Structures are given as structure tokens and as C-alpha cells.
Amino acid sequence: MARESSLRFGAQTDEITSLLRIINLVRTEEAVTRPEIGRLTGLGRGVVTQRVDAAIEAGFLEDGEFGQSSGGRAPRTLRFRSDQAHIIVCALGALHIRVGIASLDGTVTSQTHREWDIATGPAATLDTALGMIDELLADEPERPVWAVSVGVPGPVDFESGSPVAPPIMPGWNGFDIRRRFEQRFDAPVWVDNDVNLLTLAERQRRRDEPIDLIYCKVGSGIGAGLLSRGRLHRGANGAAGDIGHVRVRDSAEPCRCGKVGCLEAEAGGWALVRRANRAIEDGATGMLATQFAGGLAITPEAIAVAAMDGDALAISLVHHSAGLVGESIAALVNMFNPNVIVIGGSVSAAGEIFLAEVRRRVYELSLPLATRDLSLVRSVGDEKEPLRGGAQLAIEQLFDATFPRWFAEGRPTIVGVRAAA
Ligand SMILES: [Zn+2]
Structure with a gap:
């Protein structure tokens, strides 16, 4: 082949x-x-x-x-010719695996997902993801795989392709994700934080503008991706944008990173669930309390939905989160001066209830020059976004970094996908 x-x-x-x-x-x-x-x-x-x-x-x-x-x-x-090779994208979430195949222009041609707890550990998780990828490839035209990108819900050392002390990924610290995919595909592999993939998907949507962008994901955890003049800023070790563990004022809430008073421990989806459960224990009533009494677990998604339905407890939780997220973003705005802020994640699904409060805090706490041309919007919230972003990561690295080397070596060597073990 x-x-x-x-x-x-x-x-x-x-x-x-x-x-x-x-x-x-x-x-x-x-x-x-x-x-x-x-x-x-x-x-x-x-x-x-x-x-x-x-x-x-x-x-x-x-x-x-x-x-x-x-x-x-x-x-x-x-x-x-964008159809001469496949890009494989594997986007791992806290509670799901999503994989896709893309062409060299970044179009996602097929994708699939399943529920999966990332705390299961790297061996079983990556085996499962590879099995899902095989199923997709079986239905795609036979082409070589030229690039693989992997997104994970935690900090990643981009150089080595390994997670570093990821709070919600027990067993993954230092695991060589790149090597696992390289063993399977004769192709370069890049591993990045999941929010960076979302940030690259946003860049693609605005590719005609010079852009300084902050993507802030407020899901179960909180993280941010930074674009400086269109380039992803990963920082010296890949830790840039990890605002979930920035300290907030007057908080003694324990965080899952081991510290106390982190933004995430007050405003992240998991922290809102903790606050909701406490409030219900203390006698709060309303939609969330009724759901809880009916045996349904409170989730960040359920809080966002209840807030939109006017539930008082849910609205106060979403406001609490949005106000603190807004304060943290305001500090970034003064320092980084973005022209676009995109808010994504399950808590922000509460829409304007969340966004209006973030906006209010950002404008209140930022300098006028820093907000003069600023737009603050919600992400499109499409579940394929991490796959689109992963394809962009692969394309960028492939054409900027890999091809000069390949061409010098007389490659691309065209190797059939299914020929690899
Ligand atoms: Zn923390």
C-alpha cells in the first residue's frame, strides 16, 4: 500500500x-x-x-x-487538493470522547462520540478512542493519515505532548499521548489543551480579521485560550490561559487542584453544583430543589436551563459565577487588550443571564482604551467545534513545521492507513 x-x-x-x-x-x-x-x-x-x-x-x-x-x-x-490525506482529531472531554476525520482544508468529513469518564485512565481511554477512529476510517476513502491532533481537558506540555498534573485526569500525569498515536499512525501527532482547540476554531471563523482573542470556557472547569495577532499563546510550558486557578477575593472554597479559593472553586460548573446542593440541604426551594427531590442529579447544564426558566436559586448561582468570571477576565483585558472575547461552556449556556453580568463586570473594571473596540460574545456552542479546532491545529503545524522537514527528506511518503498496525 x-x-x-x-x-x-x-x-x-x-x-x-x-x-x-x-x-x-x-x-x-x-x-x-x-x-x-x-x-x-x-x-x-x-x-x-x-x-x-x-x-x-x-x-x-x-x-x-x-x-x-x-x-x-x-x-x-x-x-x-485537500482530499489527498486525512487529518485525525481526537477531542477528549471530562465525560466524553469525540473523534473525527478531516480533510486538509479543515472540513470535518465524519465524526462520532460516546460517553466516557476520562478518570478511567489513559490506556483504556486511548484504546477506546483508537477503536472509534478505526470505525470512522473504515467508511472513509482510503487515504494516508498526515496528521493527528488530540485535545485533553487539562494542562498539556505542548512540546512533549503529555498532560501535566491535570486535576480531573487521574493517571494521566506525564502520559505520552503522542507516542500512543504515533505507534498507530505513521504521522506527526500534536496534543493540546481542549480550550486551545476551541480557540483555534474561533480563529478559523474570523480568519479575515487580525485578531487578539480570549476564549473563556466556563464548563465544569474554567479555562481560557489566548490568540495574539492570530497566533495561539501557549506560554513557556503550555500553561498560559489557565485562569480557572487564579485566586479570587475572600474565598475559602477548596479546589480540585488542591489549593483554596480558585476561580473554578467558586464559579466553575462543579462548584455551582456544590453550592446548589448546599442550598437545597439548607432548605432552598424551586426547580432545582424539585429535580433533586425527584432523584435527578444537579448538573451545570441543569443549572443553566433552570436559570433560563427563571428559577431563583439557579439565577443567583449563574450570577455569582458570571460576576467572578467577569472580574477575572477584566484583569486579562487590562493586561492583554483583546478585541474579541468569546464565552463558551455549559454554564454560559444560560445565555444573556450569564453574558450580561460578565460584560457588566468587564466594562466596569477595565480601562476605557482596553474596551474601546472590544466585543464580548457567546461561542456558537456547536459540539463539533473541538474537532474543527483540532483540524486547524494539525493544519497549522503540518504546513508550518512538518512540511519543510518532510520535503527536505523527500517525503510525504504515502503510507496506507490500514497498513499500519
Ligand atoms: Zn484550583
Whole structure:
């Protein structure tokens, strides 16, 4: 099932660099004809023709329709072939596994999910995820896998591809997730925090704007992803954006990270559930109390729904969370000056009840210059978002980091997916 690409450039880095540049220009639709490529790269006609021919022969580009004529004969447009390989995305949540297959333009072509407790540990979890991926691949056209991205609900050392002391993932500390996927697929693997994947999905949605963005997920836990001029800011160790464990004022609530008074321990979904249960024990009545009396467990989702239905206890919980989240985000706004803040996660599903309070606190506590062009919106809340973001992570790394190396080595080597053990 193996087929060698006809790309053989040896160590001629100029050729590799210009070939990659041309592929990327067509891929991002910055230049889609040979004359446009010549104008943008400054390369002569002969060189452009040679490189484009090489890119077509290697399967990256193909000829499309004739473009707009500017006098003489209309130039032929070029298209990037996004169907030549698969990207695999595995998005792990606290209580679910979601996997998908995407093409090289980031379109998720198939996906599936199941409920799963991540506390089961890495071996069984990743075996289950790989089984789900196999099922998807069986129904996809047979193509090589060029990239794998994995999202996990905890801090990740991006360089090593391993979680670091993740509070809700017992047994995962330091586990080499990358290696597990590399053993299965002959492809590069990237592992990142789940909120970073959501952040990249948001970037893709706004790809035409220069963007400084904070994505804040208020689900069971709380985390943030940061985009600086469109680039993900992971920090020195991959810990950037972990605002869930920033300390809030006057709180003595124990956090699941082992510390006391973290934002998450006051405002995260799990903390709201704890507060709801306490309130009900103390005699609170209403929708949540009735559900609880009926044997239904209180969840962050149930609190958001009850708040939208006007339940007083749920509204006070959501307000409490939103006010504290707003204060923490305001500190970030003053320091980071984003133009977009996106709020996602199950607690924010309470909609304007949550968002209006966050907005109020952010504007109250931020400097006018920092909020002049700021928009604060809710995420689209689509469950496929982590898969879309994972595909973006893979594409970014593949074309920026992996291809220069592959091309220098005479790859991509086309290896059939199912040939790998
Ligand atoms: Zn904490």
C-alpha cells in the first residue's frame, strides 16, 4: 500500500522553500494563478511554472477553471487538493470522547462520540478512542493519515505532548499521548489543551480579521485560550490561559487542584453544583430543589436551563459565577487588550443571564482604551467545534513545521492507513 512521492529535492532548501510557499499561497487562496504567484513571490515565470508543475505532480495542486482575463489569454486557476490525506482529531472531554476525520482544508468529513469518564485512565481511554477512529476510517476513502491532533481537558506540555498534573485526569500525569498515536499512525501527532482547540476554531471563523482573542470556557472547569495577532499563546510550558486557578477575593472554597479559593472553586460548573446542593440541604426551594427531590442529579447544564426558566436559586448561582468570571477576565483585558472575547461552556449556556453580568463586570473594571473596540460574545456552542479546532491545529503545524522537514527528506511518503498496525 506504500507509494513514494515523486518529490525529491535533497538539500536544496531554496527550492523547498519556494515550493512550500507556492502550495501555501494556493491553499490559503492568496494567489490562485501562476501570474499571481509570480507577483507575490517575485519568482520568474520559468521558475513558477517549474515549481507549480512539481506541486501538481506531487499531488498538492491541480489545475482549475480559467480565471479573469486582464487583456490577453485568461490564466488558468490552481486549486489545492485537500482530499489527498486525512487529518485525525481526537477531542477528549471530562465525560466524553469525540473523534473525527478531516480533510486538509479543515472540513470535518465524519465524526462520532460516546460517553466516557476520562478518570478511567489513559490506556483504556486511548484504546477506546483508537477503536472509534478505526470505525470512522473504515467508511472513509482510503487515504494516508498526515496528521493527528488530540485535545485533553487539562494542562498539556505542548512540546512533549503529555498532560501535566491535570486535576480531573487521574493517571494521566506525564502520559505520552503522542507516542500512543504515533505507534498507530505513521504521522506527526500534536496534543493540546481542549480550550486551545476551541480557540483555534474561533480563529478559523474570523480568519479575515487580525485578531487578539480570549476564549473563556466556563464548563465544569474554567479555562481560557489566548490568540495574539492570530497566533495561539501557549506560554513557556503550555500553561498560559489557565485562569480557572487564579485566586479570587475572600474565598475559602477548596479546589480540585488542591489549593483554596480558585476561580473554578467558586464559579466553575462543579462548584455551582456544590453550592446548589448546599442550598437545597439548607432548605432552598424551586426547580432545582424539585429535580433533586425527584432523584435527578444537579448538573451545570441543569443549572443553566433552570436559570433560563427563571428559577431563583439557579439565577443567583449563574450570577455569582458570571460576576467572578467577569472580574477575572477584566484583569486579562487590562493586561492583554483583546478585541474579541468569546464565552463558551455549559454554564454560559444560560445565555444573556450569564453574558450580561460578565460584560457588566468587564466594562466596569477595565480601562476605557482596553474596551474601546472590544466585543464580548457567546461561542456558537456547536459540539463539533473541538474537532474543527483540532483540524486547524494539525493544519497549522503540518504546513508550518512538518512540511519543510518532510520535503527536505523527500517525503510525504504515502503510507496506507490500514497498513499500519
Ligand atoms: Zn484550583
